[in-house]
Amino acid sequence: ASVIPKAGEEDNTEIAAKCKTFMSPPCTDVKVLQQRKGEMSTRMEMLIMETQAEFCRALEEVDGGKFQVDRWERKEGGGGISCVLQDGKVFEKAGVNVSVVFGNLTEEAAKQMRSRGKVLKGKDGKLPFCAMGVSSVIHPKNPHVPTVHFNYRYFEIEEEDGTKQWWFGGGTDLTPTYINEEDAAQFHSVLKEACDKHHPQYYPDFKKWCDRYFYIRHRDETRGVGGIFFDDLDSPGQEEAFAFVKSCAETVVPCYLPIVWKHLDDAFSPEEKDWQQVRRGRYVEFNLVYDRGVKFGLATPGSRIESILMSLPLTAKWEYMHEPPKGTREAEMQEVLRNPREWV
Amino acid sequence: ASVIPKAGEEDNTEIAAKCKTFMSPPCTDVKVLQQRKGEMSTRMEMLIMETQAEFCRALEEVDGGKFQVDRWERKEGGGGISCVLQDGKVFEKAGVNVSVVFGNLTEEAAKQMRSRGKVLKGKDGKLPFCAMGVSSVIHPKNPHVPTVHFNYRYFEIEEEDGTKQWWFGGGTDLTPTYINEEDAAQFHSVLKEACDKHHPQYYPDFKKWCDRYFYIRHRDETRGVGGIFFDDLDSPGQEEAFAFVKSCAETVVPCYLPIVWKHLDDAFSPEEKDWQQVRRGRYVEFNLVYDRGVKFGLATPGSRIESILMSLPLTAKWEYMHEPPKGTREAEMQEVLRNPREWV
Numbered sequence: 228a229s230v231i232p233k234a235g236e237e238d239n240t241e242i243a244a245k246c247k248t249f250m251s252p253p254c255t256d257v258k259v260l261q262q263r264k265g266e267m268s269t270r271m272e273m274l275i276m277e278t279q280a281e282f283c284r285a286l287e288e289v290d291g292g293k294f295q296v297d298r299w300e301r302k303e304g305g306g307g308i309s310c311v312l313q314d315g316k317v318f319e320k321a322g323v324n325v326s327v328v329f330g331n332l333t334e335e336a337a338k339q340m341r342s343r344g345k346v347l348k349g350k351d352g353k354l355p356f357c358a359m360g361v362s363s364v365i366h367p368k369n370p371h372v373p374t375v376h377f378n379y380r381y382f383e384i385e386e387e388d389g390t391k392q393w394w395f396g397g398g399t400d401l402t403p404t405y406i407n408e409e410d411a412a413q414f415h416s417v418l419k420e421a422c423d424k425h426h427p428q429y430y431p432d433f434k435k436w437c438d439r440y441f442y443i444r445h446r447d448e449t450r451g452v453g454g455i456f457f458d459d460l461d462s463p464g465q466e467e468a469f470a471f472v473k474s475c476a477e478t479v480v481p482c483y484l485p486i487v488w489k490h491l492d493d494a495f496s497p498e499e500k501d502w503q504q505v506r507r508g509r510y511v512e513f514n515l516v517y518d519r520g521v522k523f524g525l526a527t528p529g530s531r532i533e534s535i536l537m538s539l540p541l542t543a544k545w546e547y548m549h550e551p552p553k554g555t556r557e558a559e560m561q562e563v564l565r566n567p568r569e570w571v
Numbered sequence: 572a573s574v575i576p577k578a579g580e581e582d583n584t585e586i587a588a589k590c591k592t593f594m595s596p597p598c599t600d601v602k603v604l605q606q607r608k609g610e611m612s613t614r615m616e617m618l619i620m621e622t623q624a625e626f627c628r629a630l631e632e633v634d635g636g637k638f639q640v641d642r643w644e645r646k647e648g649g650g651g652i653s654c655v656l657q658d659g660k661v662f663e664k665a666g667v668n669v670s671v672v673f674g675n676l677t678e679e680a681a682k683q684m685r686s687r688g689k690v691l692k693g694k695d696g697k698l699p700f701c702a703m704g705v706s707s708v709i710h711p712k713n714p715h716v717p718t719v720h721f722n723y724r725y726f727e728i729e730e731e732d733g734t735k736q737w738w739f740g741g742g743t744d745l746t747p748t749y750i751n752e753e754d755a756a757q758f759h760s761v762l763k764e765a766c767d768k769h770h771p772q773y774y775p776d777f778k779k780w781c782d783r784y785f786y787i788r789h790r791d792e793t794r795g796v797g798g799i800f801f802d803d804l805d806s807p808g809q810e811e812a813f814a815f816v817k818s819c820a821e822t823v824v825p826c827y828l829p830i831v832w833k834h835l836d837d838a839f840s841p842e843e844k845d846w847q848q849v850r851r852g853r854y855v856e857f858n859l860v861y862d863r864g865v866k867f868g869l870a871t872p873g874s875r876i877e878s879i880l881m882s883l884p885l886t887a888k889w890e891y892m893h894e895p896p897k898g899t900r901e902a903e904m905q906e907v908l909r910n911p912r913e914w915v
Contacts, residue, residue, distance in 0.1 A: 297892070311891045320891065445869040445876050508883070515859035516869060525789040525860060532789050533892050539852070541890065545883040547655045547664070548641070 238264055242273070249276045250283055250296050251308045254327035254359075267393065267465055268357055271381040271472075272327055275361035276308075278379065278476045279325050282363060283310050285480045286323075289487050290315040294323070302529050304330040305357075309534045313541065317491050319366045322537035327359040337384055350387045357383045360397075361476070362520070364538040365483070366510075370503035371493035373403035373410065374451070374510065375483045376538070378520065379476050393465060395472045396458040399482055400437055402451030402510060404503040405556050406563055408570075410486045411452045415570035417482045418455050418475070425471040433457045438567040443513050448564035450513045454482075502557050504544035511543050582608055586617070593620045594627055594640050595652045598671035598703075611737065611809055612701055615725040615816075616671055619705035620652075622723065622820045623669050626707060627654050629824045630667075633831050634659040638667070646873050648674040649701075653878045657885065661835050663710045666881035671703040681728055694731045701727045704741075705820070706864070708882040709827070710854075714847035715837035717747035717754065718795070718854065719827045720882070722864065723820050737809065739816045740802040743826055744781055746795030746854060748847040749900050750907055752914075754830045755796045759914035761826045762799050762819070769815040777801045782911040787857050792908035794857045798826075846901050848888035855887050 239261045246257050253260065253276050255269070263269045283294050292315035300306035305328035312321040331353040338346065347354055360380030367374065379397035386392065401414050415434070422429035437456035442449050455475070460468050514521050524535035551557030583605045590601050597604060597620050599613075607613045627638050636659035644650035651670035656662055675697040682690065691698055704724030711718070723741035730736065745758050759778070766774035781800035786793050799819070804812050858865050868879035895901030 295891075313891050320889075322891070445879075504886070511855060511887075512859065512880075515856060535789075536856075536889060537891055539889040542848070542886065542888050543855075544886050545664075545880060546885065547639075547657055547666070547881055548877050 245273060249280045250294065250310050251298050254306050254308065267469065268383060270469065272359055274473055274476055275325050275359060275379065278361045278479060279310065279323050282479050283323050285484050286312065286318065286321055289484065289491065290317040292316060299531050301328050304328060307531065307534060309537060311537060317367055317487065319368045320541040321365045323363040324534050324537060325361050329357040332356045332384065347384060347392060348387045355385045366540045367487065369491060369493055370404040370495050370499045371490040372487055373401050376400055377479050379472055394459050394461040395468050396460060397472060397475060398433065398437055398454060398456035399479060400441055400451055400454035400456065404506050406560050411570045413485065414454065414482050417478050419571050421474040421478045422455065424474055430455065441513065443509060446509065448561065449567055450510065452563065453567060504542060505546060505549050507540040507543035508545045511539055514538055589617060593624050594638065594654050595642050598650050598652065611813065612727060614813065616703055618817055618820055619669050619703060619723065622705045622823060623654065623667050626823050627667050629828050630656065630662065630665055633828065633835065634661040636660060643875050645672050648672060651875065651878060653881060655881060661711055661831065663712045664885040665709045667707040668878050668881060669705050673701040676700045676728065691728060691736060692731045699729045710884045711831065713835060713837055714748040714839050714843045715834040716831050717745050720744055721823050723816055738803050738805040739812050740804065741816060741819060742777065742781055742798060742800035743823060744785055744795055744798035748850050750904050755914045757829065758798065758826050761822050763915050765818040765822045766799065768818055774799065785857065787853060790853065792905065793911055794854065796907065797911060848886060849890060849893050851884040851887035852889045855883055858882055
């Protein structure tokens with residue numbers, strides 16, 4: 228006897244089934260997700276949870292270790308799920324974090340959240356908001372396996388008159404210790420392909436934006452070989468923007484894992500490990516001095532510090548006046564960081 | 572036949588003789604210092620050079636190594652002398668920096684330089700200024716030898732009508748990996764003694780200021796066991812303020828060196844070294860996220876990055892969710908950082 232599902236039931240079963248594959252039950256109760264399944268906030272929460280699970284499983288497969296999963300709540304509303312694999316076989320520190328937070332923003336804070344500083348009018352100066360995202364930084368042990376970072380996020384703010392402002396942001400970028408042109412080209416071409424499906428200007432624009440954003444001004448060098456970065460994406464429409472973000476989120480495994488598998492057994496010298504540690508120091512400098520997400524997080528009461536600073540490497544080094552001699556592979560890396568290249 | 576020196580000649584000989592004991596010729600030409608020997612800027616430059624030399628020699632004596640001395644110039648005016656001893660027997664990284672810079676500030680920048688944000692009126696919005704100081708951070712290898720930091724500085728700004736605004740700032744503070752009450756008490760009592768000679772409120776006020784300033788807000792802990800910190804000191808008069816700063820500068824050796832000699836051969840375990848590396852991570856967090864000097868330096872065009880970031884440790888560590896178990900000496904340290912104590 229076949230049972231014909233009632234309208235909507237099929238979707239609810241699908242949501243429940245998907246939630247079982249996540250690293251942890253989602254931040255929002257499964258029943259609430261089922262009730263609001265058509266809403267963008269639900270679809271995005273499902274996407275970031277799927278991305279987290281997919282990426283963590285792929286990393287566990289290559290490392291052999293298991294992620295520690297911490298669920299945390301934010302007193303002011305919402306919470307998150309932090310997955311960390313520390314001191315593994317392949318990874319020094321791998322963090323994949325999801326957060327879904329909501330509450331009220333002041334007009335000033337709302338303005339700061341948006342890079343194009345739109346003026347938003349709140350009810351008695353308060354703006355109900357919802358922010359969610361998945362973010363990850365992976366620091367491998369082997370200096371020939373690059374560090375990767377990605378972040379995909381969605382914001383909603385309700386104005387006084389009830390209109391909802393929304394936008395997406397995100398990006399994926401690669402930070403190698405040594406230049407490997409093939410890796411950089413492969414990484415960028417996966418991103419370009421995802422971008423090109425949605426708009427021919429996305430890749431060139433967001434590639435440039437990435438080089439500009441991940442720039443360590445006081446060193447006059449970029450953090451790595453870039454990738455894509457975008458913010459305030461609210462066009463052409465919500466469906467299209469979400470479809471683009473979904474395409475990007477689906478690239479995190481194909482962007483990075485082939486590079487890890489390729490180099491995880493590469494031989495390396497103590498000097499190469501040392502140069503990796505110096506580059507890790509620069510990573511810390513960028514994240515603590517310039518990164519908007521980190522700065523916003525550290526300044527926000529009630530934010531979970533351990534999840535924000537999960538992006539810092541396990542170890543880093545600052546050598547006074549470290550300048551690689553000309554003609555070395557270290558100097559070649561620095562040259563690329565000072566003059567960002569086109570990779571595809 | 573005795574030669575009676577002409578008026579002023581004796582002082583000039585003294586300046587020339589003193590300059591020979593410095594780590595490098597001073598930033599300002601010796602002849603210029605001699606011509607302007609009565610001016611505060613000259614007296615302060617001599618004091619910071621003497622402090623640098625005295626401290627470096629004392630560290631060289633205990634370490635056995637030699638400081639690398641770099642003289643550098645600032646395109647916009649002035650320069651500095653950076654002394655660094657890296658990977659020594661006793662010290663992981665020891666930096667002692669002098670800088671003497673001058674030029675023009677915008678009214679906005681001038682306001683930011685002063686913590687009490689006085690409004691300063693410049694000629695066509697520009698204010699000729701002169702800033703000089705000695706600063707040092709010493710990171711030892713042995714986790715039972717604490718890190719020390721000090722900085723003594725002087726500013727002069729000339730307003731539109733030719734009046735000179737001036738002020739002193741500075742302080743010395745200690746950052747141990749483990750609490751040693753005797754060391755902390757000895758360190759604070761040397762500072763208190765120097766303060767008490769000048770004003771009974773200096774030590775209690777500047778001790779509190781130090782605890783407030785060296786505070787890592789996102790961790791809710793101080794950087795170390797404190798010391799003294801002051802800024803904008805322009806009272807009761809220039810002579811008195813300079814005499815106080817001189818007394819403080821003269822304490823850097825007696826504050827710190829006895830502690831180094833006492834503990835340099837203390838045995839330590841790999842776990843203790845690990846905790847030191849975690850604390851080093853917090854040191855980096857404070858310096859990159861909160862330190863006004865570092866932030867000002869990184870944002871100032873033409874500043875010498877290597878000298879500003881000399882304060883960062885050679886190595887540091889960020890372990891996810893590192894929380895020392897109750898009852899351990901690590902937990903005791905953290906407890907003190909969360910609840911600053913009175914040491915004398």
